[in-house]
Each structure stands twice: as C-alpha cells, then as structure tokens.
Amino acid sequence: DVKVTQSSRYLVKRTGEKVFLECVQDMDHENMFWYRQDPGLGLRLIYFSYDVKMKEKGDIPEGYSVSREKKERFSLILESASTNQTSMYLCASSLREPTNNEQFFGPGTRLTVL
Amino acid sequence: GENVEQHPSTLSVQEGDSAVIKCTYSDSASNYFPWYKQELGKRPQLIIDIRSNVGEKKDQRIAVTLNKTAKHFSLHITETQPEDSAVYFCAASINDYKLSFGAGTTVTVRA
Numbered sequence: 001d002v003k004v005t006q007s008s009r010y011l012v013k014r015t016g017e018k019v020f021l022e023c024v025q026d027m028d029h030e031n032m033f034w035y036r037q038d039p040g041l042g043l044r045l046i047y048f049s050y051d052v053k054m055k056e057k058g059d060i061p062e063g064y065s066v067s068r069e070k071k072e073r074f075s076l077i078l079e080s081a082s083t084n085q086t087s088m089y090l091c092a093s094s095l096r097e098p099t100n101n102e103q104f105f106g107p108g109t110r111l112t113v114l
Numbered sequence: 115g116e117n118v119e120q121h122p123s124t125l126s127v128q129e130g131d132s133a134v135i136k137c138t139y140s141d142s143a144s145n146y147f148p149w150y151k152q153e154l155g156k157r158p159q160l161i162i163d164i165r166s167n168v169g170e171k172k173d174q175r176i177a178v179t180l181n182k183t184a185k186h187f188s189l190h191i192t193e194t195q196p197e198d199s200a201v202y203f204c205a206a207s208i209n210d211y212k213l214s215f216g217a218g219t220t221v222t223v224r225a
Contacts, residue, residue, distance in 0.1 A: 004157075031211050040123070042203055043158070043215040050211070059115060059214070090157070094211060101211050102148070105157040 003027070004106040006091055012112045019078040021109050023091030030096040032074035033103065034058075034066060037088040049074055050096065081113045116141045118206050120216025128224050133191040135219045137204035140185070146207040147180060147187050152218075153200045161202075162189070194223045 007022035023032065033048040035058075045058030047066040055066050063085060067075045074093075078085055091106040117140040127133045139147075148163035164171045164178045164187065171178050175194075180187040187206075191198055201220050205213040 035215075040217055042120070042217040043213075045212065045214075048212060056212075058212075096211065101146075102160045102163075103150075103213065105159070107157055 004091060004093055004104050006089075006106040006109050008109050009107060010110050010112075012114065013078075013081050014114055015082060017078075017081050017113075019081050019111065019113075021076040021078075021089055021091075021111070023074045023076070023093075023106055024072055025074075025093040025104070026072065027093065027104070028071065029093035029104075030071075031094045031101070031103075032068065033092040033094075034064075034074065034076045035090045035092065036060070037090055037108070043090065046076065081111075083113050085111065086113045087111060116144060116206055116208065116214035118204060118214050118216045120204050120219055122219060123217065124220045124222070126222045126224060127194050129194055129196065131194055133194055133198070133221055133223075135189045135202055135204065135221075136186060137188070137206075137216050138184075138186040139206040139214075141206070141208060142182075142185060143208050144185075144206040147178070148205050148207075148213065149176075149178060149189050150203045150205065150215075151200045152203065158203060191221075194221075196223050196225060199223045 004025045034046040035043040049068040065077045092103040094103045145166040150158040151161045152158040177190045204216040
C-alpha cells in the first residue's frame with residue numbers, strides 16, 4: 001500500500017517567513033510532485049522531480065523552490081512567504097514506467113500566510 | 115504548455131441517473147488522460163485513465179471516451195450513488211508523468 005505523507009496538515013506562517021513543506025513516500029517512486037490546490041483552479045503543478053537532485057519547473061514555480069536530496073523525500077520551500085501563497089499544498093509520487101504512472105497523493109498541507 | 119478546460123464546474127444529479135463531465139485539451143501531442151476523484155477532506159485518487167490509442171474504456175459504472183480529432187474526452191458515471199459525490203478532475207499529459215489538470219467538477223448525488 002503506497003503511503004505518501006506530508007509533515008503538517010495545517011500550518012500558519014507570517015509574511016516574509018521561510019517555510020518548509022516536507023513530503024515522504026515509501027514506495028521507491030522515481031517521480032515526485034508538488035501541487036497547489038485552489039477553489040476553481042484545480043491542481044496546479046509547482047515543481048516536479050524525476051530523480052534525486054533533479055528538478056523541473058511546473059506551471060507556477062515563482063516564489064517556490066524545491067529540494068530532493070534523497071529518493072523518498074521531496075521538500076517545497078517558500079523563501080519568503082506571501083499572503084497569495086495561502087493554499088492547500090499536495091505532494092504526489094509515481095513510478096517512471098510509462099504504462100504504470102498513477103500519481104499517489106499525500107493528505108495535503110493547508111498553509112495560511114498572515 | 116497544455117491547457118485543459120473542464121465543464122461543468124458543478125453537477126447535481128438524482129441518485130440512479132447518469133453524470134457526464136467533459137474536458138478539452140489544447141496540445142494535440144497529449145497521449146494520456148487520467149481522471150481523479152477527490153472526496154471531501156481526502157486526497158485525490160485515480161479512478162480511470164485512457165491512452166490516445168484507445169477510444170473508450172469502461173470499469174463497472176464509470177467509462178471514459180476520447181475524441182482525438184476534437185481534442186476532448188469525457189467521464190460517464192451511470193447509476194449514480196451517494197458515494198459518487200466528490201470533486202472530479204480530468205488531466206492530460208504529453209509525456210505520461212507531467213499532468214495538466216482541469217479545474218474540477220463538484221458532483222452532488224441527491225438521494
């Protein structure tokens with residue numbers, strides 16, 4: 001059973017703070033993803049990683065960075081949090097196999113920036 | 115990049131009736147089209163997917179159709195039940211792993 005866990009379910013931060021969101025998966029998946037989910041906008045890809053130390057920008061990378069030092073862990077970093085980054089953040093992972101690439105999601109972190 | 119539009123944004127159906135959600139995509143190179151279901155307070159989960167070499171796929175009460183020429187695909191749920199109430203997201207992908215999601219459809223099944 002695939003497990004994707006995220007470090008916090010709820011997080012409240014102040015404008016300008018540096019924020020770390022952690023994601024861990026236990027199925028040896030090559031691909032990992034960070035999305036933000038906002039009402040009426042669906043799931044928007046921030047960054048993804050297809051291997052350790054590899055990363056690619058998604059559709060909305062501005063204001064975010066990521067780190068993948070180990071295969072099982074993918075971190076999202078908000079260098080200087082702003083109120084427009086208040087959102088639900090979802091992590092996901094998948095295999096790299098073209099015919100078996102279902103994305104498994106974590107429970108989400110609801111971030112509020114005051 | 116790929117742009118996926120999803121309609122309707124909300125859908126209310128009587129229990130036992132069918133529900134249809136439609137999505138269009140912009141990049142003709144897209145070849146993988148999954149559908150995810152997100153129940154209230156839970157994480158999205160894959161319910162069905164289709165690849166561009168197939169026109170239709172069915173799994174019990176859910177089915178997906180793909181029209182490559184028109185660049186649209188649809189989710190059909192028959193004999194809806196209360197547990198079908200959720201937000202449904204369509205997605206499209208060029209390379210099998212980077213997904214572009216639609217905005218979501220909130221389906222409510224009335225008892």
